[in-house]
Structure formats: C-alpha cells, structure tokens
Amino acid sequence: MNPEEIQTIAANQRKAKEQVPHHICVCTAAACLSVHSDEVKDALSDEVRKRGLEKECKVKGVGCMGLCSKGPLVSIETDGALYQNVTAKDAPEIVEQLGQKPVKRLKCSTKIPFFQNQKKIVLENSGVIDPDRVEDAIAAGGYDALIQALTAMSPPEVIEEIFASGLRGRGGAGYPTGLKWSTVSKAVGMHKYVICNADEGDPGAFMDRSVLESDPHRVLEGMIIAAYAIGAEHGYVYVRAEYPLAIKRLRTAIRQAERLGLLGKNILGTPFSFHIEVRLGAGAFVCGEETALIASIEGRRGSPRPRPPYPAESGVWGRPTLINNVETFANIAPIIRRGAEWFSSIGSEKSKGTKVFALAGCINNTGLIEVPMGIPLREIIFDIGDGIPNGRSFKAVQTGGPSGGCIPEQHLDTPVDYESLSKLGSIMGSGGMIVMDDTSDMVEVARYFMEFCLSESCGKCAPCRIGTDQMHRLLDRIVKGKASIHDLELLEELCDVVRSTSLCGLGQTAPNPVLSTLRYFRGEYESKLVDVAEAVKKA
Amino acid sequence: MSSQVRILTFKIDDRDVSAREGETILEVARENGIYIPTLCHLEGLSSTGACRLCIVEIAGRPKLFPACVTRAEEGIQVITQSERLTKYRRVILELIFSERNHVCSVCVSNGHCELQNLAQKLGMSHIHMRYRFPSLNVDASHDRFIMDHNRCILCTRCIRVCDEIEGAHTWDLMGRGVDARIISDLDQPWGESETCTGCGKCVHVCPTGALVEKGKSASEMAKRQQFLPYLTLMREEKE
Numbered sequence: 001m002n003p004e005e006i007q008t009i010a011a012n013q014r015k016a017k018e019q020v021p022h023h024i025c026v027c028t029a030a031a032c033l034s035v036h037s038d039e040v041k042d043a044l045s046d047e048v049r050k051r052g053l054e055k056e057c058k059v060k061g062v063g064c065m066g067l068c069s070k071g072p073l074v075s076i077e078t079d080g081a082l083y084q085n086v087t088a089k090d091a092p093e094i095v096e097q098l099g100q101k102p103v104k105r106l107k108c109s110t111k112i113p114f115f116q117n118q119k120k121i122v123l124e125n126s127g128v129i130d131p132d133r134v135e136d137a138i139a140a141g142g143y144d145a146l147i148q149a150l151t152a153m154s155p156p157e158v159i160e161e162i163f164a165s166g167l168r169g170r171g172g173a174g175y176p177t178g179l180k181w182s183t184v185s186k187a188v189g190m191h192k193y194v195i196c197n198a199d200e201g202d203p204g205a206f207m208d209r210s211v212l213e214s215d216p217h218r219v220l221e222g223m224i225i226a227a228y229a230i231g232a233e234h235g236y237v238y239v240r241a242e243y244p245l246a247i248k249r250l251r252t253a254i255r256q257a258e259r260l261g262l263l264g265k266n267i268l269g270t271p272f273s274f275h276i277e278v279r280l281g282a283g284a285f286v287c288g289e290e291t292a293l294i295a296s297i298e299g300r301r302g303s304p305r306p307r308p309p310y311p312a313e314s315g316v317w318g319r320p321t322l323i324n325n326v327e328t329f330a331n332i333a334p335i336i337r338r339g340a341e342w343f344s345s346i347g348s349e350k351s352k353g354t355k356v357f358a359l360a361g362c363i364n365n366t367g368l369i370e371v372p373m374g375i376p377l378r379e380i381i382f383d384i385g386d387g388i389p390n391g392r393s394f395k396a397v398q399t400g401g402p403s404g405g406c407i408p409e410q411h412l413d414t415p416v417d418y419e420s421l422s423k424l425g426s427i428m429g430s431g432g433m434i435v436m437d438d439t440s441d442m443v444e445v446a447r448y449f450m451e452f453c454l455s456e457s458c459g460k461c462a463p464c465r466i467g468t469d470q471m472h473r474l475l476d477r478i479v480k481g482k483a484s485i486h487d488l489e490l491l492e493e494l495c496d497v498v499r500s501t502s503l504c505g506l507g508q509t510a511p512n513p514v515l516s517t518l519r520y521f522r523g524e525y526e527s528k529l530v531d532v533a534e535a536v537k538k539a
Numbered sequence: 540m541s542s543q544v545r546i547l548t549f550k551i552d553d554r555d556v557s558a559r560e561g562e563t564i565l566e567v568a569r570e571n572g573i574y575i576p577t578l579c580h581l582e583g584l585s586s587t588g589a590c591r592l593c594i595v596e597i598a599g600r601p602k603l604f605p606a607c608v609t610r611a612e613e614g615i616q617v618i619t620q621s622e623r624l625t626k627y628r629r630v631i632l633e634l635i636f637s638e639r640n641h642v643c644s645v646c647v648s649n650g651h652c653e654l655q656n657l658a659q660k661l662g663m664s665h666i667h668m669r670y671r672f673p674s675l676n677v678d679a680s681h682d683r684f685i686m687d688h689n690r691c692i693l694c695t696r697c698i699r700v701c702d703e704i705e706g707a708h709t710w711d712l713m714g715r716g717v718d719a720r721i722i723s724d725l726d727q728p729w730g731e732s733e734t735c736t737g738c739g740k741c742v743h744v745c746p747t748g749a750l751v752e753k754g755k756s757a758s759e760m761a762k763r764q765q766f767l768p769y770l771t772l773m774r775e776e777k778e
Contacts, residue, residue, distance in 0.1 A: 306588040306608045459719030466634040498632045
C-alpha cells in the first residue's frame with residue numbers, strides 16, 4: 001500500500017467511529033484479565049446485543065489504563081467516565097446509564113493525581129485503542145511517523161532528529177539513542193540488524209509487557225524507522241516466553257503490518273524492505289544483556305561475552321546490530337511526528353522525555369504510570385501512587401530491580417533522572433519501582449535480590465558465579481542471626497570484588513541492592529550481628 | 540594480497556612495548572616477559588575472559604580490563620600489578636577454591652596443578668570465606684579417563700579444545716550459576732559418548748585434576764603440555 005491508502009484507512013476508521021455515539025472500552029491487558037475483564041467484556045457485549053444497541057454502542061477491548069490495582073477497568077469514551085472493580089454483574093447498569101449520569105457506585109475519579117500528574121507519550125494510546133486492530137492504531141496516528149520518515153526524510157535526517165531529541169536508552173543504562181543509531185549506521189557491512197529487547201526480567205517490572213500488550217504497532221513502527229535510519233533489512237523482537245499475551249498481540253501486529261505493506265518488501269511502495277521475526281526467551285534473566293541476548297537469538301547458550309566488540313560493530317551473526325529496548329522504540333514515532341524540539345522540551349536537562357514506571361509493593365495505586373523525567377520521587381509515590389496503605393509509613397523505594405538500590409525517605413525529593421538516581425547508589429533501570437513500608441526488613445530485601453542474581457547468574461565468570469552464592473550465604477547468616485562483624489566485612493569485600501571484576505552487567509550490578517541498603521540502613525545489618533564467639537558456635 | 544598492519548606502541552608497567560594492531564594486552568605482555576596470571580586462557584584456543592584473573596588497569600579508565608581479550612591501543616598505559624589488582628585476584632582465587640572440593644593433598648594433580656601454582660604465586664595462604672562443599676559426582680565411565688566434577692573450575696578449556704581443535708564438540712555446559720557443570724554429549728556418561736574420539740586433548744589442557752587419566756595415584760598426574768604450542772598451529776591450519 002502507498003501512504004495515501006494508509007491515510008484513507010485512518011479517515012474511514014475515524015468516520016466509522018464517529019457514527020457510533022457510545023464506545024465502552026474494557027481493559028484487556030494482563031493485569032485486568034487476571035481479574036476476569038474478559039468476562040466483563042463479554043457481559044457488556046451481550047447486554048448491548050440484548051438491548052439491540054449494536055448500532056449506537058460498541059464494546060471494545062483496549063490496552064492498559066494504568067490503575068491496575070483497581071481493575072477490571074472500563075471507560076466510556078464518549079463521556080469520559082471511568083469505572084473500577086467492574087464485574088460481569090455490573091454490565092446492565094453500565095449500559096443502562098450510557099449517555100446519562102455515570103454509575104456512582106463504580107465510578108473512579110479521573111481528577112485524582114494518578115491521572116492528572118502523568119504525561120503520556122509512550123502510553124498515549126494505551127487504554128484507548130484496540131491492540132488487536134491495526135486500523136485503530138492507524139486512526140490514532142500510528143505509522144504517520146513512518147510515512148513521514150520514508151517519504152520526507154533521509155536516513156541521516158532521521159538519526160539527526162533522534163540525536164537532537166536527547167532520547168536515551170530506556171532499558172536502564174541510558175545510552176544516548178541517537179549516538180547508538182549513528183554508530184550502527186556508520187558500521188561497515190552488507191547486512192545489518194535491528195533488535196528489540198523485550199526480555200524484561202526485573203522483579204516488579206512490567207512496563208514493556210504492557211506496551212506490547214496495549215500498543216504493539218508503536219514498537220514495530222519505531223523498529224521500522226530505526227531500520228530505515230541505519231540501513232537494516234532484518235529485525236528481531238526478543239520477548240520472554242513468560243509474556244504469552246504480549247507475544248500473541250505482537251505476532252498479530254506483525255501480520256497486520258505485513259498485510260498492509262508497512263512491513264516486509266518495499267514498505268509503502270518505497271525501495272526499503274524490512275522483516276521482523278519474533279524470538280522467544282527461555283527464561284534466563286541474563287538474556288536481557290545484549291551479548292547474551294544475541295547468543296540466544298543465534299541458538300547458542302545465553303551467556304554474555306566480553307565487549308568490545310560491541311553489537312554495533314559485531315552483533316547478531318557477526319553483523320552490525322542495533323539493540324534498543326521496547327520503551328525506547330515506543331518513543332521514536334512521537335519524536336518523528338512532533339519533532340525533536342518538542343521532545344527535548346520535556347524532562348530534565350540531561351534526561352529528556354518521559355519514563356514509564358511500574359509501581360508495585362506497599363503503595364495504594366499499584367499500576368503503570370508515565371511521568372516526565374525530573375519529577376521528584378515523592379510526587380510519584382505520594383501523589384500519583386497515593387502513598388502507603390494500611391496507615392503504615394514509607395521506608396524505602398527500590399528502583400532498577402536486582403541492579404538497582406533502595407532509596408530512603410530523606411532522598412525522596414530527588415528528581416528522577418539517570419544521574420540523580422545513580423548518585424544515590426541506585427539506577428534508573430528499566431522502570432520497576434517497588435515501594436516498601438516500615439515493616440520491611442532491608443537485609444531481607446538485599447537477600448531476596450541476591451538470591452535472584454545467584455539463580456540468574458549464567459555461571460561463566462568466576463566472581464559472579466561464586467561471589468553471588470557466597471554473598472547470598474553471608475546475607476542468609478545475617479538474617480538468621482548467625483553472623484559476626486567478620487561476615488559483614490567479608491560481605492563488603494565481596495561486593496567490591498564482584499562489582500569490579502565481573503564480566504557483564506549482571507555481576508557488576510548484583511551487589512547494588514546490598515551496597516545501597518548498607519549505605520542507608522547499616523544499623524539494621526549491625527543489629528542482627530552476634531559476637532564472634534557466638535557466630536563460631538552457630539556455624 | 541598485501542595487508543598493511545599497523546604497529547602500535549604503548550606502555551605496560553612503565554615499559555615501552557610495541558604491538559601489531561589486533562594483538563591482545565596479554566600477548567604483548569608475554570612477548571615482553573611481563574607476567575599476568577591466567578587460568579581459563581590457553582594459547583591456541585579462543586579466549587572467553589571468564590576467570591577474570593588476568594584483569595589489568597588502564598590509566599585514566601575506571602574499569603578493569605581482562606588482558607586476554609582486550610586489544611592493545613596506541614598510547615595506553617597498562618598496569619598489571621597494583622594493590623587493588625593483587626587483592627581482587629586473590630579473592631577471585633579464593634572464590635574458586637571455595638566453590639567445589641579442592642583437596643590438594645589427595646589430588647592426582649598435586650604438584651602439577653595450575654590452580655595450585657597460581658595460589659602459591661599469588662600468595663594465597665588461606666581462604667577467609669566458607670567452603671561450599673557441594674556434593675558432586677565423578678564420571679569414571681570412560682575406558683581411559685576420569686571426569687571429577689569436584690575439581691572442575693569451569694574454565695571451559697576442555698569444551699573449547701574439543702570443539703575448536705578436535706572438532707568433536709563432545710563437551711558442553713549445562714545448568715547455570717553455581718549449578719553449571721561440564722557434560723559430555725547430552726549429559727550422558729562419558730564412556731557412552733558417541734562423539735568422543737578418545738584423543739585426550741581435554742585431559743591435557745585441563746588446568747586441574749578434573750580431567751585425568753585412569754590409574755594415577757596422588758601427585759602422579761602430570762599433564763603432557765608439550766603439544767600445547769601446536770594448538771595454535773593446528774588452529775591456523777584449520778582456518
């Protein structure tokens with residue numbers, strides 16, 4: 001298809017939508033599905049059919065609306081009402097009240113800070129469009145950026161735009177995306193590859209899953225634009241197999257894009273061709289590390305290798321390869337559509353744009369949020385997240401998963417950006433945010449994350465393989481009251497060695513949860529120690 | 540085809556050295572008689588950078604670099620000995636000793652063991668962390684050789700020599716983290732392996748007493764390393 005035909009689809013879709021006065025949107029992302037939103041959707045459809053309202057009211061499944069703790073969520077697009085904790089039994093009442101006063105009992109205010117204080121770029125279509133329908137995505141501006149890039153911009157212009165936007169990798173490390181693209185574009189080689197890293201594995205993180213479940217076309221569009229910019233003909237999306245719904249929707253999206261000529265040979269009638277394959281991870285956290293991910297795509301054991309050479313020079317099948325995270329690709333289309341200047345006006349000086357966070361743990365509003373970079377942690381936790389439940393008080397927030405750290409109360413006014421968080425001994429990470437209340441034992445938190453690293457270490461390099469095990473044993477002894485000051489000293493020494501000498505990021509950052517809890521909650525460690533003689537007796 | 544190879548000059552421990560472009564820091568150090576400890580590295584096999592004992596510092600860079608895979612660069616200043624490096628190498632060595640069951644006095648490789656030699660050379664007198672003492676098997680199903688997992692340090696030299704030189708790829712890894720271990724074929728007993736040619740290269744590249752010949756008593760298993768220089772030659776021929 002050519003660009004005009006795509007625009008016709010968008011126009012037809014918008015027109016068809018206008019002819020239906022009421023749209024009932026039911027969240028069908030994983031969190032709401034887990035509390036039976038599919039039954040709610042069926043009940044609503046039945047109810048509409050029973051009343052013969054098919055022409056006036058459409059029930060559609062949409063992606064994540066964010067407030068996962070209040071699911072299943074249903075929104076009435078026309079009057080802006082949002083319903084929470086909806087069950088199938090509520091269907092008649094909801095349909096009854098269409099176009100009139102919303103059902104008070106189920107109403108969830110959209111005036112609360114959770115909705116008001118967010119800024120949505122990546123998630124702008126999440127909870128609005130039907131992720132299974134490409135027409136819906138196109139009507140919402142999907143693939144506009146691709147048309148613009150392919151018809152009006154040269155590859156260097158696309159890279160320049162991304163560069164100027166100040167976008168940095170959303171996988172955690174924050175490498176400038178434009179710089180990465182320009183490096184791969186300059187690499188010499190006939191065949192180049194684009195990889196989307198969707199091997200999200202941090203405990204408590206579900207941003208990438210939600211994006212893929214809610215708006216898969218946005219990720220594909222970002223990848224296709226990237227491929228055009230760097231001159232790639234082939235791409236992979238590496239998704240963990242634990243995300244069956246995301247995989248299903250992604251595959252559907254790829255088929256639809258291929259059918260419309262947005263993907264495959266001669267995209268939009270231009271000479272540019274690009275193919276995308278989905279590869280499933282087999283449950284190894286380390287495969288989120290780029291060189292391990294590449295090994296896994298090639299069918300080899302998923303263990304990292306020393307860099308350089310970086311994937312930009314020698315990646316999958318030894319070819320120059322661009323690897324970006326799901327959220328990074330999801331930011332590409334808006335930047336092309338609205339310009340680098342617009343994007344760089346959002347966020348802080350060194351961290352531009354927005355960041356999606358998954359709020360989890362001891363917080364009232366668990367769910368998915370998107371906020372401008374530079375927003376203070378306090379605003380995320382107490383305004384958007386609505387604070388700590390059960391009358392407890394805040395103790396710490398864990399960011400960056402097993403590679404990150406715990407940030408205590410006194411640093412809650414820190415702005416969220418790459419540099420500030422790493423200064424506090426944590427990292428931005430991919431966006432998991434686990435809030436802990438005053439009942440949490442910080443040594444146990446450290447032990448939990450070390451256990452995670454221990455079982456996810458690939459075993460290739462000695463410091464990570466054995467060091468994580470020894471550190472876990474030491475933490476276990478401390479928790480159980482069997483450790484002396486010598487054990488704590490050894491723990492700190494091992495943290496230093498493992499961090500400085502491990503081969504890949506997994507080992508290099510595995511000590512972070514220990515180091516950050518030691519930094520802010522050392523007293524908790526020390527209070528669990530016993531004197532040396534007793535420790536020997538208990539050993 | 541005449542290919543122009545660039546020559547680089549840089550410093551190792553304040554000594555001026557030169558290298559062909561593409562040479563690793565370890566290669567250049569060895570050419571110049573500068574000692575850098577290694578364990579998983581073996582000349583003639585591909586490098587994996589796994590044991591981390593060959594880490595060196597490069598002045599002005601905060602990170603440490605494994606000398607076996609880091610290429611020489613013009614003008615850099617490599618530091619192979621420092622208080623920090625000595626400490627890290629010793630702790631890594633202690634970690635390796637603590638991982639499985641290394642009991643030198645009863646080991647067939649006692650006195651001929653690269654791990655033991657390194658401990659002596661790096662001045663590791665004792666281990667100040669707890670031994671893990673895992674329960675591991677010994678595979679004595681092969682006619683002539685024994686695989687003792689208690690003494691394996693997962694350097695993967697056996698895997699690489701079997702794959703890259705012999706071309707059999709009998710050995711590989713299974714499991715991950717501390718549970719990773721060397722397997723023959725698809726985790727069958729070595730003696731039942733259909734791919735093993737019985738060449739014995741794995742036994743003689745093994746740095747410890749993990750792969751040994753049958754019929755050897757304590758301290759009797761000296762590895763025949765005379766053929767090792769030919770690994771490079773064999774590898775070049777293959778390529």
